[in-house]
Amino acid sequence: MKNFKHLLVLLGFLVPLSVSLSSFASEELFKTLENGSTLLIEKTKLSGKPVHTYADDAFDAEGKLKPNAKRIPTGHVLDRIKYTLHIVDSKSKIKSIVWEKEHVEIVQWEDFKILNVEYVNSFCFVLWKDVNNAAIEVINLKDNKVIPKAVQRLSIANMPEVKGGQVIVDKNNINNAIVVFEVTTEFGKQTWKFDPSTLVWTKKSK
Amino acid sequence: MVLKYWGTTAAVNFTTTKLLVKQADGSCSAWVDLADDLLKVHNITGLTRQNIKTKDIPTNLVGLGFWVYPTNIGQGGVPTVYKFGNHRVFKFNSSNVVYDPSYGKRYSGENPWESASITNFVYDDNGSPMFHSNSPSQQTIFAPYVE
Numbered sequence: 001m002k003n004f005k006h007l008l009v010l011l012g013f014l015v016p017l018s019v020s021l022s023s024f025a026s027e028e029l030f031k032t033l034e035n036g037s038t039l040l041i042e043k044t045k046l047s048g049k050p051v052h053t054y055a056d057d058a059f060d061a062e063g064k065l066k067p068n069a070k071r072i073p074t075g076h077v078l079d080r081i082k083y084t085l086h087i088v089d090s091k092s093k094i095k096s097i098v099w100e101k102e103h104v105e106i107v108q109w110e111d112f113k114i115l116n117v118e119y120v121n122s123f124c125f126v127l128w129k130d131v132n133n134a135a136i137e138v139i140n141l142k143d144n145k146v147i148p149k150a151v152q153r154l155s156i157a158n159m160p161e162v163k164g165g166q167v168i169v170d171k172n173n174i175n176n177a178i179v180v181f182e183v184t185t186e187f188g189k190q191t192w193k194f195d196p197s198t199l200v201w202t203k204k205s206k
Numbered sequence: 207m208v209l210k211y212w213g214t215t216a217a218v219n220f221t222t223t224k225l226l227v228k229q230a231d232g233s234c235s236a237w238v239d240l241a242d243d244l245l246k247v248h249n250i251t252g253l254t255r256q257n258i259k260t261k262d263i264p265t266n267l268v269g270l271g272f273w274v275y276p277t278n279i280g281q282g283g284v285p286t287v288y289k290f291g292n293h294r295v296f297k298f299n300s301s302n303v304v305y306d307p308s309y310g311k312r313y314s315g316e317n318p319w320e321s322a323s324i325t326n327f328v329y330d331d332n333g334s335p336m337f338h339s340n341s342p343s344q345q346t347i348f349a350p351y352v353e
Contacts, residue, residue, distance in 0.1 A: 051335045063343070064264045071331075078328075078335045104328060104335050106271040106291040107218055107233075130291065153268075 039117055040086040046102065048077030079105040083112060085126065087119070098124055098144050099137070123196060136192065136201065152192060152201040210282030211237055211308045217287070234294040234308045237281060241296065241307040253296040253305070257351040258319075260327050267329040267336060272346070275325050280309050289328075295319070297348065304348075317344040 051074045058069035085099040103112060115134075116127040124139040138150035191204040211217075213231040223240045226232035232240075238255055245253060260269030271291040277284065285308075296305040302315040306323075313319040320340065327345055329336040338345075 049335060051337050052331070053337045053339075056341070059263075062264075065267055071336075074337055076337065080335075102333075104270055104330070106289045106328065107287055 038088040039114070040088070041114055042084040042086065044082045044084065045105075046080040046082050048079050049104075050074075051076040051078055081105050081112075083114075085114065085117070087117070087124070098139050098141065099126060099146065101128075101137075103130075121196075125194070136194075138194070138199070147199055150194070150199040150201070208282045210285075211280035212285035212287045213282060215286060231282075234290075237307040238294045238296065241305075252299045254299055254350050255352070256295050256297045256304075256348045258293045258295065258346050258348050259291070260329070261345055261347050263329065267331055269345075270328045270330050270335070272324045272328060273326040274323050278309060278323065281307075293323075294351070295348075316346065316348050317342075320344055320346050 052071040053074050054065065054069050055072060058066055060066055081103045083099075083101045083103070084097060085101075086097055112128065112130045114126060114128050116125075118125050119141065122141045124141050126137045126139065128135060128137070134153075136152045138147045139145065140147055192201045193204055194201050207230045209226060210231045212233065216229075217231050217233050217236075220226055220229050220232040221235040221239070222232075223236065223243045226236035226240055242253075242255065245251075260272055262269045271289065272293075274285075274288045274290065274293075276288045278288075293306075293308075296307065297303065297316075298305070304313045304316060304319045305311075306313070306319065309323075311322075313322065321342075324340045324346070326337045326339055329338065
């Protein structure tokens with residue numbers, strides 16, 4: 001009976017461990033950040049999501065979608081891919097799932113990449129790109145949710161590719177946590193400054 | 207051996223002339239790369255590589271990509287993939303002519319390419335996928351890119 005109890009205890013340990021490991025089976029990126037934390041990106045295929053459309057008269061003369069335009073189901077379903085970002089803190093060794101992003105599965109979404117992740121105080125900043133788009137997203141580490149107002153899509157004329165980017169923290173003024181993101185492109189560099197009190201990004205002029 | 211455009215779904219990783227020739231299969235980036243290399247061999251200039259994407263619709267529809275007519279014949283046969291986030295072609299600098307090496311076809315401009323190629327546009331509508339069928343007005347953006 002004692003051995004049976006030991007076996008149950010052992011199984012109880014192994015089952016959650018195996019679940020935990022299998023959840024990382026599809027991870028694509030594993031790297032150590034400059035601050036000593038480890039970043040993991042997990043990619044999971046999700047079940048389909050229904051697709052809708054709009055009638056042609058849902059758009060105004062300028063081609064903009066009219067407010068309250070009625071969605072029409074098309075009967076199509078699109079598979080989606082979910083990217084989940086995990087950060088393992090170097091001190092606490094606690095795994096945090098801080099960001100989940102869904103993408104419609106279109107071929108070139110395979111090019112989705114996290115270019116940079118940094119965190120300052122209660123904010124985590126993620127710079128990502130795919131073949132056509134780039135954005136900076138801000139996650140509130142208190143509830144692990146993206147702050148929608150703070151998402152900054154980067155739109156650069158004649159510039160489909162973002163080559164890289166980094167967070168530069170003003171260490172002399174860390175309480176204000178003003179963060180500057182520099183996005184390097186093949187046609188030059190953009191610099192964006194984030195104000196946590198207003199959640200607004202401002203593009204710095206050259 | 208016939209070189210193919212999207213003969214297999216692994217073609218997403220085949221983006222250069224070298225990989226296209228090695229795997230006999232490639233994406234639009236690989237076919238543009240091959241065409242560019244062949245133009246350089248013959249010292250032909252005056253064409254620019256162009257990336258094509260779906261234009262956003264104000265104020266909340268973000269262009270994700272498009273579906274090409276599934277029956278359009280590409281290099282080496284009908285491609286296995288027709289849902290794309292972007293596409294890559296050439297434009298002549300001295301005119302609006304578009305050359306699409308993946309399908310081996312030439313068009314008099316951007317909108318003629320769009321009309322002959324795209325059946326549906328795909329958007330992100332506040333987190334939900336949205337389709338809109340191709341209409342006469344141009345809904346794609348062409349932009350030069352450097353590899």
